[in-house]
Amino acid sequence: MHIRTRFAPSPTGFIHLGNLRSALYPWAFARHNKGDFILRIEDTDLERSTQEAVDVIIEGMSWLGLDLDEGPIYQMQRIDRYREVIKQMLDAGLAYSCYMSEDELNQLRDQQMANKEKPRYNGLWRPEPGKLLPQVPKDVLPVIRFKNPIGGSVIWNDAVKGSIEISNDELDDLVIARPDGTPTYNFCVVVDDLDMNITHVIRGDDHVNNTPRQINIMRALGGAPPVYAHLPTVLNDSGEKMSKRNGAMSVRDYQKAGYLPQAILNYLARLGWSHGDAEVFTKEQFVDWFDLDSLGRSPAQHNPEKLLWLNHQYIQQTDPEVLAQLTKPFAHILGIDTDSGPNFVQVVGLLKDRANTLIEIAEGAKLFYIPPPNSTPDQLATNIPQAIIPALKDLIHKLETAEPTKEGYGAAFKQVLAQHQIKMPALAMPVRYALFATTQTPAIDSVLVVLGKDEAIKRLSKVVH
Numbered sequence: 366m367h368i369r370t371r372f373a374p375s376p377t378g379f380i381h382l383g384n385l386r387s388a389l390y391p392w393a394f395a396r397h398n399k400g401d402f403i404l405r406i407e408d409t410d411l412e413r414s415t416q417e418a419v420d421v422i423i424e425g426m427s428w429l430g431l432d433l434d435e436g437p438i439y440q441m442q443r444i445d446r447y448r449e450v451i452k453q454m455l456d457a458g459l460a461y462s463c464y465m466s467e468d469e470l471n472q473l474r475d476q477q478m479a480n481k482e483k484p485r486y487n488g489l490w491r492p493e494p495g496k497l498l499p500q501v502p503k504d505v506l507p508v509i510r511f512k513n514p515i516g517g518s519v520i521w522n523d524a525v526k527g528s529i530e531i532s533n534d535e536l537d538d539l540v541i542a543r544p545d546g547t548p549t550y551n552f553c554v555v556v557d558d559l560d561m562n563i564t565h566v567i568r569g570d571d572h573v574n575n576t577p578r579q580i581n582i583m584r585a586l587g588g589a590p591p592v593y594a595h596l597p598t599v600l601n602d603s604g605e606k607m608s609k610r611n612g613a614m615s616v617r618d619y620q621k622a623g624y625l626p627q628a629i630l631n632y633l634a635r636l637g638w639s640h641g642d643a644e645v646f647t648k649e650q651f652v653d654w655f656d657l658d659s660l661g662r663s664p665a666q667h668n669p670e671k672l673l674w675l676n677h678q679y680i681q682q683t684d685p686e687v688l689a690q691l692t693k694p695f696a697h698i699l700g701i702d703t704d705s706g707p708n709f710v711q712v713v714g715l716l717k718d719r720a721n722t723l724i725e726i727a728e729g730a731k732l733f734y735i736p737p738p739n740s741t742p743d744q745l746a747t748n749i750p751q752a753i754i755p756a757l758k759d760l761i762h763k764l765e766t767a768e769p770t771k772e773g774y775g776a777a778f779k780q781v782l783a784q785h786q787i788k789m790p791a792l793a794m795p796v797r798y799a800l801f802a803t804t805q806t807p808a809i810d811s812v813l814v815v816l817g818k819d820e821a822i823k824r825l826s827k828v829v830h
Contacts, residue, residue, distance in 0.1 A: 368400025404436030425616035623723030737802030
């Protein structure tokens with residue numbers, strides 16, 4: 366079997382992590398099996414579908430490296446195909462016109478609910494041998510309904526949930542085309558999956574209720590159902606279903622917050638799938654390891670702290686030159702001219718081990734490119750005691766002749782410490798404050814190498830005169 370999977374989002378809002386996981390798993394399954402991965406845009410909801418939402422979907426998948434073999438394929442561009450199939454179904458007696466008005470349908474549902482019955486279409490316009498249908502009203506455009514089988518059950522072996530059985534008596538005759546002729550979601554999905562030879566449908570478990578309807582339509586059209594794998598819901602950190610309404614961040618939000626796509630992909634992979642105890646792995650390893658048997662059956666919970674930790678791991682692993690290019694846009698937003706001042710690659714290399722996001726690296730880089738603000742007398746007295754000024758003056762003199770290396774600057778500090786009989790923190794903290802107006806920086810000798818001797822002496826000299 367040549368594996369063919371698809372991701373079929375509706376472009377009716379922004380795409381969040383839960384949505385992206387529904388793209389990642391079918392992509393990984395196709396790649397693992399040397400198959401095809403297709404992007405299908407299910408845009409038949411004309412009122413809510415937008416091109417902007419389509420763009421965000423494509424951008425998000427591209428950012429994560431989820432390459433396509435086919436698509437994007439737009440359902441609205443396949444309308445003629447859907448109408449052709451509906452006509453074939455009408456001609457074959459697999460579907461029929463239903464003239465029940467919206468008011469009549471609402472009255473029927475109200476009556477059923479009052480009788481504590483499940484609201485469902487009652488088959489009024491369903492043609493049967495010997496049945497006399499009502500007279501066709503002049504002022505009602507019909508919907509087209511699928512003639513669902515009566516009796517028996519729909520049974521499928523879900524790759525995640527195991528065997529599922531739904532009685533056909535629970536399913537009424539589904540509307541497959543609206544009064545204006547626009548086909549409906551459950552119908553279009555079946556035609557698409559058949560035409561595109563989809564072998565595996567990997568999607569969220571909110572689609573489980575759609576599956577028996579789709580299987581019945583597929584069989585009526587002479588097709589064999591694909592393998593279904595329904596993924597448990599992704600919950601937010603409050604235990605609610607992840608959604609925009611519940612505060613989920615979009616893919617663009619994570620990009621703007623300085624996350625690396627490799628970290629997002631690694632994190633998403635673990636939201637419902639595992640390979641032993643592996644926590645940090647490459648995209649290539651994920652594809653090599655991925656199979657449907659390892660998908661979890663329980664809802665996965667979003668953990669922002671875990672995602673941040675993973676992003677930190679990937680930042681640490683990334684080459685400083687690559688990381689510098691990724692960080693530059695964030696630095697420019699903060700007003701940093703990366704071409705004027707210290708070598709930006711060196712700055713990033715110094716800061717990356719302490720940073721969780723690209724924004725944190727850019728924030729740290731400000732110290733090296735933008736002189737610290739003038740401190741108040743009280744701030745200076747607190748952070749640079751008068752008693753340390755003589756040692757600072759001697760340090761300036763030592764730095765002037767020191768080799769511009771970690772070893773050279775380290776030797777200069779040792780000489781001053783020995784000369785004044787003080788410990789390293791007593792000198793290093795005031796030096797940090799003099800250089801950056803903060804006492805939290807990486808190792809001081811590394812900082813001096815990156816900042817540069819001239820700039821360091823210039824900043825130190827401002828507080829000792």
